[in-house]
Amino acid sequence: MKRVLLIFAILFTTIRAQQVELWGRAIPGGLIVGKATNAVQVRLNKKALKVDGAGYFVFGFDRDAKGKYLLAVYFKNGKSFRKEFKLKKWKYFVQRINRLKRKFVTPPKKYYKKINRERKIKREKKKLIGKIDTAYYAAGFIRPVKGGRISSKFGSQRILNGVPKSPHNGLDIALPAGTKVRAMSDGKVILVANNFFYSGNFVIIDHGQGLTSSYLHLRKIYVREGEFVRKGEIIGEVGSTGRATGPHLHWSVMWYKNRIDPNETLKIKLNRKPKIYAVKN
Numbered sequence: 001m002k003r004v005l006l007i008f009a010i011l012f013t014t015i016r017a018q019q020v021e022l023w024g025r026a027i028p029g030g031l032i033v034g035k036a037t038n039a040v041q042v043r044l045n046k047k048a049l050k051v052d053g054a055g056y057f058v059f060g061f062d063r064d065a066k067g068k069y070l071l072a073v074y075f076k077n078g079k080s081f082r083k084e085f086k087l088k089k090w091k092y093f094v095q096r097i098n099r100l101k102r103k104f105v106t107p108p109k110k111y112y113k114k115i116n117r118e119r120k121i122k123r124e125k126k127k128l129i130g131k132i133d134t135a136y137y138a139a140g141f142i143r144p145v146k147g148g149r150i151s152s153k154f155g156s157q158r159i160l161n162g163v164p165k166s167p168h169n170g171l172d173i174a175l176p177a178g179t180k181v182r183a184m185s186d187g188k189v190i191l192v193a194n195n196f197f198y199s200g201n202f203v204i205i206d207h208g209q210g211l212t213s214s215y216l217h218l219r220k221i222y223v224r225e226g227e228f229v230r231k232g233e234i235i236g237e238v239g240s241t242g243r244a245t246g247p248h249l250h251w252s253v254m255w256y257k258n259r260i261d262p263n264e265t266l267k268i269k270l271n272r273k274p275k276i277y278a279v280k281n
């Protein structure tokens with residue numbers, strides 16, 4: 001009897017071992033977290049994704065992503081799993097902002113040097129993205145501030161003082177200055193920036209495997225570069241530094257260079273049942 005039970009237990013674990021769990025939505029700006037124990041390789045189209053020891057991997061779709069994406073998971077025993085995602089066309093808001101100071105719409109020449117210097121710093125720090133294999137984001141996601149009014153949605157096409165500009169790559173939440181801002185998940189602080197022309201004081205956190213979050217226009221920053229922060233830890237205070245018409249948090253999320261809708265991370269509840277795909281033996 002014991003032997004039969006043991007065989008059943010082994011069978012059960014091997015069957016369970018070849019499954020793929022997915023959380024999140026396949027839409028432009030969407031994010032998907034996956035878990036596949038015993039996976040040796042995971043690919044999205046031609047890109048090999050990072051998979052950590054627990055089998056976690058993540059991928060996202062840019063604001064302007066379209067067409068088909070093929071996810072392929074290869075297991076130790078030679079089995080594989082494939083799933084195709086077809087992205088629907090997405091419509092974005094057109095947002096007109098007219099009260100902006102002129103220097104923020106078309107910056108005067110005297111700011112060029114500063115802006116270029118800041119771009120370079122950002123570019124250098126962004127080279128670090130994708131170097132962390134561990135899925136720190138597996139701690140789950142929270143909204144970095146409580147309440148507030150959404151003053152600009154993710155992806156909005158922006159027209160500043162009548163001049164068309166690049167789309168809004170984050171989510172703006174208007175709140176009183178001084179409101180505490182929390183880390184949306186576990187991660188490592190890769191950039192603490194002070195007084196940047198556009199973004200003001202801000203923080204970028206690397207959540208592993210190419211997933212990052214940014215918190216812009218802060219009044220105060222409580223963390224340092226290189227520091228590890230936990231989900232929910234206070235990292236700063238809402239402010240209106242940089243290009244801002246009033247105190248608000250600009251919260252943005254990226255997977256490598258793909259612009260993700262921050263609200264999509266909140267739809268991923270890792271403690272709730274995922275979509276489970278069993279892979280036949």
Ligand SMILES: [Zn+2]
Pocket residue numbers: 152168170171172249250251
């Ligand atoms: Zn914003």
